Amino acid sequence: MKKNLEIRDVKSSEVKDIIAFHNATHGDNRRPEHWAWEYRGNYPESYVFGIIKDKEKDRLVGTQGMIPIYINIGGDRYFSGKSENSLLDPNYRGGTLFQDLYEYTVNKCKEKKMCCIWGYTSAGRVWRKKLKFEVYAESLGEAKIILNFGATIFDSIQSKIKNVLKAIRNKQTTVGKIIEGIFHALSGKLKQTPKSKSESISKNKTLTNKEDSLKGQFKIVQKLRSYQDLNSLYKRLRKTYPNLIHIDQDKKYVQWRIFDNPVVKYDTDFVYEGNILRAYCYINTTKRRCGYISDLTFETPDAGDFLIENLISKLRSKKIAYVTFFGNMDNPLIDSVFELLKTYGARIQISNQFFVLRNLSYNDKTVLFDIKNWYLNALWSEGYD
Numbered sequence: 001m002k003k004n005l006e007i008r009d010v011k012s013s014e015v016k017d018i019i020a021f022h023n024a025t026h027g028d029n030r031r032p033e034h035w036a037w038e039y040r041g042n043y044p045e046s047y048v049f050g051i052i053k054d055k056e057k058d059r060l061v062g063t064q065g066m067i068p069i070y071i072n073i074g075g076d077r078y079f080s081g082k083s084e085n086s087l088l089d090p091n092y093r094g095g096t097l098f099q100d101l102y103e104y105t106v107n108k109c110k111e112k113k114m115c116c117i118w119g120y121t122s123a124g125r126v127w128r129k130k131l132k133f134e135v136y137a138e139s140l141g142e143a144k145i146i147l148n149f150g151a152t153i154f155d156s157i158q159s160k161i162k163n164v165l166k167a168i169r170n171k172q173t174t175v176g177k178i179i180e181g182i183f184h185a186l187s188g189k190l191k192q193t194p195k196s197k198s199e200s201i202s203k204n205k206t207l208t209n210k211e212d213s214l215k216g217q218f219k220i221v222q223k224l225r226s227y228q229d230l231n232s233l234y235k236r237l238r239k240t241y242p243n244l245i246h247i248d249q250d251k252k253y254v255q256w257r258i259f260d261n262p263v264v265k266y267d268t269d270f271v272y273e274g275n276i277l278r279a280y281c282y283i284n285t286t287k288r289r290c291g292y293i294s295d296l297t298f299e300t301p302d303a304g305d306f307l308i309e310n311l312i313s314k315l316r317s318k319k320i321a322y323v324t325f326f327g328n329m330d331n332p333l334i335d336s337v338f339e340l341l342k343t344y345g346a347r348i349q350i351s352n353q354f355f356v357l358r359n360l361s362y363n364d365k366t367v368l369f370d371i372k373n374w375y376l377n378a379l380w381s382e383g384y385d
């Protein structure tokens with residue numbers, strides 16, 4: 001490594017520089033208090049954040065963070081690190097500098113007793129070849145239910161153009177790639193256009209006798225009756241899926257990630273059958289025209305059906321154009337969510353994101369590296385969507 005470069009932990013006084021670096025690259029509008037919530041909001045002493053500083057230029061040129069999150073593997077709680085804010089100034093890319101920064105942060109994660117590091121990324125090649133990660137291609141999928149066709153097309157083209165602009169800003173593209181990107185934005189849209197509108201626009205299900213009876217069976221509330229209910233729900237789910245790997249949603253986690261989130265205001269629905277929590281979902285409707293389902297979990301198909309039916313009619317009344325759900329299609333429990341969403345007209349696409357995983361100290365590699373065990377959805381994302 002060149003003498004003018006130094007790798008070290010971030011100082012509190014440098015958080016504003018990290019945010020400025022991130023915003024300039026990604027065209028975001030994040031603020032230092034968002035970073036404080038993300039990294040220090042849950043376990044303030046356990047986060048990891050490394051930077052590369054060019055001392056000659058007195059400039060921040062690289063960042064890598066790991067957010068402390070407890071996951072549950074087969075019924076036991078383990079500390080883990082969520083890889084985030086991987087960024088290197090374009091002028092410094094192409095060598096081993098980012099690898100050096102990453103190894104520095106991995107060692108910090110080991111010191112903090114994290115059992116593994118995981119994340120979502122589109123840069124699968126970097127994580128596989130340079131950072132010693134297992135990379136799972138084609139496991140993540142996205143379901144989309146269209147409620148308003150015209151508004152959905154408009155929104156989709158707008159976000160594709162935003163992505164092309166971001167690639168230009170990030171020097172990740174050439175003129176050829178820009179033209180290709182615009183072509184894909186348009187042709188991708190054409191490909192997605194259904195043969196007939198009614199084929200993809202969500203079925204406007206009419207209440208059947210069965211759904212009427214579900215109304216008697218289940219009750220939806222917006223607040224958990226007890227935080228222990230989530231724990232009990234996952235405990236029952238693990239009877240069917242003994243090696244399930246899921247986020248350990250204790251009171252501290254849910255308050256931090258969902259209720260005290262400074263960026264997203266989630267709508268929450270909890271479906272109870274008597275005193276038992278059978279299904280729940282967290283959904284973000286604050287962004288544009290999209291209802292972005294962060295987590296949708298159910299124990300029985302009836303409870304799931306009841307939850308989604310209610311959700312769709314609520315979103316229609318809010319004039320939401322489309323609903324999306326993102327998750328690991330290889331996990332049978334997530335797959336059952338995709339299957340149920342399909343009955344509401346959802347189309348499924350493979351995501352351009354990869355799940356990436358590096359073991360640090362977990363002893364049963366067969367369980368850890370089996371992608372089928374990972375109950376991945378958008379709750380595992382950064383928390384800004």
Ligand SMILES: CC(C)(COP(=O)(O)OP(=O)(O)OC[C@H]1O[C@@H](n2cnc3c(N)ncnc32)[C@H](O)[C@@H]1OP(=O)(O)O)[C@@H](O)C(=O)NCCC(=O)NCCS
Nearest residue numbers: 086087088089092093094095098099120121122123125126
């Ligand atoms: C990810 C990053 C830190 C890696 O830096 P690096 O180790 O110096 O590696 P490079 O930038 O040379 O990239 C290596 C390869 O991965 C590709 N790549 C980099 N970021 C990518 C991304 N987000 N999506 C897809 N491919 C990506 C590069 O195009 C390059 O491909 P090539 O070998 O065909 O030229 C750096 O590319 C970066 O800051 N990218 C922008 C931010 C980002 O995309 N972060 C990852 C998202 S979680």
